[in-house]
Structure formats: structure tokens, C-alpha cells
Amino acid sequence: MNLDVANTIRVSCAPALAEYLAKEIEALGYSATGQYDTGVDLTGTLGDAMRLNLYLRTAMNVLYFLREFPCSTVEDLYREVGFIDWEHWLDPDGYLSVVSRVDTPSVNNETFANKKVKDAIVDRIQDKAGRRPNSGPGRDRFVVNLFWFKDRCWLYFNTSGAKLSNRGYRKIPHSAPMVETLAAGVLMAAGYDGRMPLVNPMCGSGTLAIEAALMATGRPPGLLRSNYGFMHALGFDDQAWQVIRREARKVRAESPPGRIIASDIDPQAVDAARRNAATAGVDQLIEFHVCDFADTPLPEETGMVMLNPEYGERLGKMSELEVTYKRIGDFFKQRCPGWTGYVFTGNMELAKKVGLRASRRIPFFNARIECRLLKYELYPGTRRRVVETPSH
Numbered sequence: 001m002n003l004d005v006a007n008t009i010r011v012s013c014a015p016a017l018a019e020y021l022a023k024e025i026e027a028l029g030y031s032a033t034g035q036y037d038t039g040v041d042l043t044g045t046l047g048d049a050m051r052l053n054l055y056l057r058t059a060m061n062v063l064y065f066l067r068e069f070p071c072s073t074v075e076d077l078y079r080e081v082g083f084i085d086w087e088h089w090l091d092p093d094g095y096l097s098v099v100s101r102v103d104t105p106s107v108n109n110e111t112f113a114n115k116k117v118k119d120a121i122v123d124r125i126q127d128k129a130g131r132r133p134n135s136g137p138g139r140d141r142f143v144v145n146l147f148w149f150k151d152r153c154w155l156y157f158n159t160s161g162a163k164l165s166n167r168g169y170r171k172i173p174h175s176a177p178m179v180e181t182l183a184a185g186v187l188m189a190a191g192y193d194g195r196m197p198l199v200n201p202m203c204g205s206g207t208l209a210i211e212a213a214l215m216a217t218g219r220p221p222g223l224l225r226s227n228y229g230f231m232h233a234l235g236f237d238d239q240a241w242q243v244i245r246r247e248a249r250k251v252r253a254e255s256p257p258g259r260i261i262a263s264d265i266d267p268q269a270v271d272a273a274r275r276n277a278a279t280a281g282v283d284q285l286i287e288f289h290v291c292d293f294a295d296t297p298l299p300e301e302t303g304m305v306m307l308n309p310e311y312g313e314r315l316g317k318m319s320e321l322e323v324t325y326k327r328i329g330d331f332f333k334q335r336c337p338g339w340t341g342y343v344f345t346g347n348m349e350l351a352k353k354v355g356l357r358a359s360r361r362i363p364f365f366n367a368r369i370e371c372r373l374l375k376y377e378l379y380p381g382t383r384r385r386v387v388e389t390p391s392h
Contacts, residue, residue: 011052098135
């Protein structure tokens with residue numbers, strides 16, 4: 001494992017997050033060479049890949065390019081994968097996992113493609129070392145990613161291993177939590193700078209508030225994790241990794257963080273959020289309250305208030321949710337003049353019940369559900385524009 005060989009690095013992300021991921025990558029001093037719906041390419045070394053794993057908030061995996069080749073059959077796949085010097089990458093006593101995305105008439109089963117790649121790797125190591133690594137579905141050690149599109153394949157070493165959305169702090173997820181990387185993207189889209197107050201009613205397990213606290217302090221989210229895929233490659237340089245981690249620990253925000261207030265009517269949710277925040281090391285930065293969202297205390301200094309209500313896909317009854325969304329509009333109008341309001345939802349029919357005109361509708365995906373982050377400029381007095389919702 002040579003840390004100094006530059007190659008293509010593909011940083012993957014969830015749909016609609018590439019714009020924010022590209023900005024993160026450029027802020028770290030790298031130049032994006034390509035941007036796609038679910039990823040950003042750049043040129044870098046394995047040392048750079050370590051750093052990217054540590055700092056990126058919206059990334060899913062950091063993939064280091066190994067080989068591209070023409071491939072029409074599974075026999076081609078096995079042969080071409082076997083040309084890579086895997087004995088220099090993976091310990092024969094190690095553990096291998098293969099992840100595939102396949103769109104080719106040659107194979108209609110990604111599991112079969114995974115098996116062929118795995119067989120080629122372990123057979124080569126068996127031939128060179130006399131022993132073969134174990135393999136299975138666990139992605140917490142050495143992971144290889146295959147992309148097979150039509151008659152071409154790309155192989156990557158997944159330096160992240162498990163998804164980077166698994167920060168390690170959400171020990172108690174509560175119900176239908178927002179994924180950490182999505183929460184970070186939503187905050188970036190809203191223009192959260194860490195200095196303004198952020199109020200998060202309906203906080204659930206606290207993901208939005210915790211991600212905001214990490215951003216406000218400038219703390220790289222990868223510091224919360226102790227295991228990455230690159231640690232399981234032969235020749236892993238732990239000394240170089242510790243240098244990168246020490247540099248990351250020194251990172252501080254330029255300004256003191258603004259107040260972060262999180263509330264939920266469910267005491268169990270607030271308890272889960274508080275404990276998750278403690279695991280993340282930011283519990284001292286978040287004020288937690290058990291109350292109805294409309295009773296959430298607001299600081300005198302205005303900022304942004306952000307809600308992620310249920311939207312009927314997994315939780316809640318529609319008639320009850322209609323009332324909730326109308327109450328969100330009332331909360332904005334009555335208690336939040338001068339603030340900027342945000343509602344993240346996957347149900348635009350429910351969003352109409354808020355009764356306010358959104359100044360922006362920013363697209364996101366929560367798993368496969370198309371969502372919008374709705375921005376409301378809550379002007380004081382007569383500047384507020386209200387859309388009347390007809391009664392039924």
C-alpha cells in the first residue's frame with residue numbers, strides 16, 4: 001500500500017448531494033475532475049483518500065481506482081480481475097468483501113458478479129501466498145467495488161469500508177432518523193454557517209442538531225470513527241494516519257458557535273438525542289427540551305428554524321399530519337417573524353398545508369423518496385406573504 005501514488009479517486013454520495021460534496025472537496029484544496037449525480041472524481045493518493053474519509057460530511061465512500069477493462073462475460077471478469085497484484089493489497093489471513101453495481105446483458109445478478117470478483121482475488125492470493133483470505137458480506141474490513149456497465153468494468157479499492165454516513169454516534173436511532181450525510185447536506189443547502197442560532201423542533205434522535213454542532217465547531221466527522229477500509233490493506237501506515245488525525249483534531253471554527261436548540265414532544269426521543277450528542281462529543285453545545293414543537297424556546301437573536309416532520313411514507317396518519325403541517329405554518333407566522341424557516345418533507349401535498357409560500361424548493365432524496373427542503377422567509381409585519389389554503 002503506497003500512500004504516494006496518485007490516481008483517480010471517486011467519492012460517492014447519495015443522489016442530489018454531489019453539488020455539496022464538490023464544494024467540500026474544493027474547500028479541502030482539491031480540484032474536482034468530474035461530477036455526477038452520485039459522486040465526484042478527483043486525482044489523489046491513498047494519503048489523500050485517508051484525509052477525505054476524515055473530513056467529508058456528505059460523502060458515502062472514498063473509492064481509489066485500481067483498473068478499467070473491457071468485459072463481455074463473467075469469464076472475462078474473472079480473468080481481468082486476476083491480473084491485479086492482490087497479494088500486495090490484501091493479507092492472506094484477512095477478510096474480503098465485494099460490492100457490485102451491474103448494468104450489463106451478460107449478468108442479471110449482482111451477487112454472481114460479486115462471487116466472480118471474490119473468486120479471482122482469493123484464487124490469486126492462494127496461488128501467490130499458499131493461503132486465501134476469508135470473504136463475506138461484512139463491509140468493515142477490505143472492500144472492493146465493481147462497476148460493470150455494458151461491456152466495460154471499473155474496479156476500486158473502497159478506502160472507507162463501511163459507509164461514511166455511519167459516523168458512530170447514533171447509538172440510539174429512535175424512529176425514522178435522517179441519515180447523517182443527508183442532514184449535513186440539508187444544512188449546507190440552507191446556508192448554515194455555524195454562527196447563527198439554529199432551532200430544530202421535532203429533533204427525533206438529534207441528527208440535524210448534532211451535524212450542525214459538528215459543523216459549527218469545524219470538527220471533522222471522521223474523527224468519530226475508529227475503523228476504515230484502508231486500515232485493512234497490506235502496508236497500512238498507521239504512523240501517517242495518526243499524523244492526519246492529529247492535524248484534524250487541531251481544526252477549529254473561526255468563530256464561536258451559535259446557539260443550537262433541539263426539542264421533541266417525545267421524552268424518549270430527546271433522551272436518545274442527548275445520548276447521541278454525548279457520544280459525538282457535542283452535547284454541551286445543544287440545548288434540549290421536551291415540549292411540543294410550537295413551544296420550543298427561541299433565542300432573541302434570529303437565525304434559522306428547521307423542522308423535519310413525518311410525511312406519511314413510513315409514519316403517521318395523513319389527517320393528523322395535515323393538522324401538524326398547518327400548525328407548523330402557524331408556528332412560523334406567530335413565533336418566528338424575522339427568522340428563516342425550513343421544512344424538509346417528502347410530501348408536497350402536506351407541504352401546502354403550511355400555508356406559506358416557499359422562496360426555494362431544494363431537491364433531495366431520503367433513501368428512494370424524493371424530498372424537498374422548503375425555505376420560508378418569515379418577514380416581520382406586512383412583508384410576510386401568506387397563501388390561503390382552502391378548507392375542505
